[in-house]
Amino acid sequence: MRMARFWRHGDRPFGWITLLAALLLLGLVGGIAVALWQNSALSRDAFGLEFLVTSRWDPAIDRVFGALPFIQGTLVTSALALVLAIPVGVGAAIFLAELAPGWLSRPLGLLIELLAAVPSVVYGLWGLFVLIPAVAKPLGVALNGSLGFLPIFEGPVFGPSRLAAGLLLSVMVLPTIAAISRDVLFAIPNSQREGALALGATHWEVVHQVLIPYGASGLLGAIILGLGRALGETIAVTMVIGNNLDLSASLLHPGYTMASIIANEFTEATFDLYLEALIEIGLILFAMTLLINLFAQLLIWRVRRRTVGQVRV
Amino acid sequence: MTLATQHDSGQSSLPAAGSAAPPRPPGAGPASAPATRIAIHNLTVHYGTFCAVRNVTLDIPANQVTAIIGPSGCGKSTVVRSLNRMTDLVPGARVSGEAILDGENILRPEVDVVNVRRRIGMVFQRPNPFPKSIYDNVAYGPRLHGVRDRDLDEVVERTLRGAALWDEVKDKLHQSALALSGGQQQRLCIARAMAVEPEVILMDEPASAIDPIGTLRIEELIADLRATYTIVIVTHNMQQASRVSDVTAFFTMDEDRAGYMVEFGPTIEIFTNPRNQLTEDYVSGRFG
């Protein structure tokens, strides 16, 4: 019945156009997946699922490839970035939307949007010249000194490291998370705030009991966008992570990510298996982002269902 | 008769400034002169440089329904919102004058607003339930104020019964409040306000977004609540004011658009025998 309405008279051309656009999008995603799949056949045949769990990357002598260090590096740096960026980003959004007076909130908001638009290379340069020295000396040494018994802070301390990459990524996704979270908070009707305040809630109670649950699905969306940026970030990470096949758990060691190995070695891939191993890494990265987004959509959908009421018959 | 002698708090006197309240205008207030719950004295509200309400002096009688009527923009909402300090949320709003509740001027900046809002609840024009379950909506206020979880069931049931909503929702307490009809949502919001056991409930056009049957039920509820609460209701609907209220205050605007109170008295008199020509014009529909 809804389809019948959809196709009725004037809506028809509009319907076709939008359908076409949707199909094009679907086709693009499918096309990318198929291309990655086909062009990694050699590698997939040679290493099978082992590719995901082995860590040898030896194009020079034995010509064996395993993606584990890169998968680990991508996951670890992205997770670190989110852990750091979520509280700060959402906190900044709360400040901008709820606490700051207009004369402060507007310019600050603009600044954050500007930060979100800064090209990655620039962040990379900043990471190289500011972050890495800071990570090497005061921060890394201090973490290793006080918490060195934890595997994630094991020595020796390097400047270019997963920690540096995670920190840089957190700085990069911060504006995205803050800007979108702020818009989410702005979109919450004032009546919600008034309703809680009128019951004697404090400002803080309004924020965490009313606004955050109300905006939960939107805030999740903001985080997912940030995560997407972190997973795929290439150049800036490549500049600060050290590009090393180290597989230890330590954040203070250099590492490698999926995006950076592709960027670093694609032009040097001198034989087909090498090239296709890199393409397979691209395929894994693609599948990973797709899965994470799917999972996030599911989460958002569940949150929304819980907050926006039972469906009536 | 001064404000102090009518005060029902049991406290012997108001602060010095409050005791300087003038005698009430002749004929104002119901004949039986019930105790005053909130004594408003010279309330003036500015939004920036704009004076929205000027020198309102008005005794809200305890356990009665006070209606505030008047043309759009005359400051009805402003008066009501200043009583539970919602005006604090508006940047640039300045409130002066007094509103004495139990001997304390609740308009003073130093007053604990959380406490004021707990004692003076508010229901808004559009139902604004939280996107939580019916139960959690009612329990929200009590939880805020430290009612323990094991006592909540009882509080929720008692409140919903009090709001005449229990029978309609008892089987779906844990479903989203947003699935209720608009009228039910508004009564839930009234219940939510009642759950913190305020002394006064302010209602700013509580039925204006509700269908006629829903409106009727809200009016019935207001009549019931009168025994327990002091109610102030802003309404655009003359019939509604005459049906639900005991006393009525009529507001209008000066040339400079500042709102002021024209007349205050028993609802019957305001509607049948107003003293002021402006009131008469308004209640008989000859306004504007």
Ligand SMILES: Nc1ncnc2c1ncn2[C@@H]1O[C@H](COP(=O)(O)OP(=O)(O)OP(=O)(O)O)[C@@H](O)[C@H]1O
């Ligand atoms: N937040 C605000 N900032 C600036 N001016 C305001 C604000 N709220 C209200 N006003 C102004 O104050 C005056 C009184 O507004 P108020 O909302 O109290 O009127 P009202 O009597 O409730 O009107 P209505 O019947 O339309 O609801 C109006 O002129 C309005 O424009």
Ligand SMILES: [Mg+2]
């Ligand atoms: Mg109003």
